[in-house]
Amino acid sequence: MKLQKLLCLGFSGSELEDIYWQELDALAEKRVIGELADNTDADGLLVKLGAKVLEETIDQLPSLKYIGMLGTGYGGIDAAYAASKGITVTNIADYATEGVAEFTFGILLEHIRAIAHAKGQAKNEDYSDNFSGTEIKGKKFGVIGLGNIGLRTAELAQAFGADVNYWSKNRKDDAEAKGIKYSEIDELLSGSDIITINLALNPETDGFLNPQRIESIKKGAIVINPSPMELLELQALKKSLNHDQFTFMLDHSDEVEADEIRQLAGLKQCIVYPPIAYLTAEASALKKRIYVDNVKNFLAGKPSNKVN
Numbered sequence: 001m002k003l004q005k006l007l008c009l010g011f012s013g014s015e016l017e018d019i020y021w022q023e024l025d026a027l028a029e030k031r032v033i034g035e036l037a038d039n040t041d042a043d044g045l046l047v048k049l050g051a052k053v054l055e056e057t058i059d060q061l062p063s064l065k066y067i068g069m070l071g072t073g074y075g076g077i078d079a080a081y082a083a084s085k086g087i088t089v090t091n092i093a094d095y096a097t098e099g100v101a102e103f104t105f106g107i108l109l110e111h112i113r114a115i116a117h118a119k120g121q122a123k124n125e126d127y128s129d130n131f132s133g134t135e136i137k138g139k140k141f142g143v144i145g146l147g148n149i150g151l152r153t154a155e156l157a158q159a160f161g162a163d164v165n166y167w168s169k170n171r172k173d174d175a176e177a178k179g180i181k182y183s184e185i186d187e188l189l190s191g192s193d194i195i196t197i198n199l200a201l202n203p204e205t206d207g208f209l210n211p212q213r214i215e216s217i218k219k220g221a222i223v224i225n226p227s228p229m230e231l232l233e234l235q236a237l238k239k240s241l242n243h244d245q246f247t248f249m250l251d252h253s254d255e256v257e258a259d260e261i262r263q264l265a266g267l268k269q270c271i272v273y274p275p276i277a278y279l280t281a282e283a284s285a286l287k288k289r290i291y292v293d294n295v296k297n298f299l300a301g302k303p304s305n306k307v308n
Helices: 018-025 055-059 079-084 097-113 115-123 148-159 173-177 185-191 211-215 234-242 258-265 281-299
Strands: 003-009 028-034 044-048 066-070 088-090 140-144 163-167 194-197 222-225 247-250 270-272
Touching (some): 018 281, 055 079, 088 281, 097 148, 148 163, 148 194, 163 185
Parallel strands (some): 003 028, 003 044, 044 066, 140 163, 140 194, 194 222, 222 247, 247 270
């Protein structure tokens, strides 16, 4: 079975290597990198992170039966409406677990040990040891969301000797058997020295950290969010950071409106990174492999990473 026309919307062609494009070509009678208006007969649609595929877009593609997202977040796709039309939507999950978890501890260690500052000082031939830091060991470490990335983050925190607690929509018996303790969300927020947010964005998690929850975060805590910023209510976040309530670190800066990210970056208690947590060679290769395999599995009648 093949798709009749596979439309790659918003692509330049550089997103995948030739080997992957060749595999996709074998899965469709025709593959097109182009615009929607010229390809309304497409029955397959490939999009990139941040793309909007809403009800009106879906209605313009009467033959559509498959939408593939080149990324994890699919909040811009009306997956429920697609399902009502019999259209399968897939994303790419669990390809950057190690990269994101390791990045979390990379920026945490840089912050609590002033590593970049020390490096710059030594480069200027100042080798004085007028530094102080803090350790991860013994700290109350809270993980919000215990999917693959959250679980790996919790395991690494345990390896550092932290007291690790988690909140997730569903209890995780396997994790609890390893000593990762369950906490209600309000208790986790108010009692943790270090918090990581590891939730996928969907209608249930949009704005999960509302003003009340943000206000309850322990004073002096470090909060790391390598996840979509839509999980937090930004005005409440800015208010808390303005009052020096906690330190906040993020890397999904490309998904925030320019004015908003400028305001956040200007706050002393906010540390902004480019979206680099998932950018490892290993994660990139796995991401592309899964992307193509999602199409193959859909055509074989066994869709993988289906989100609707």
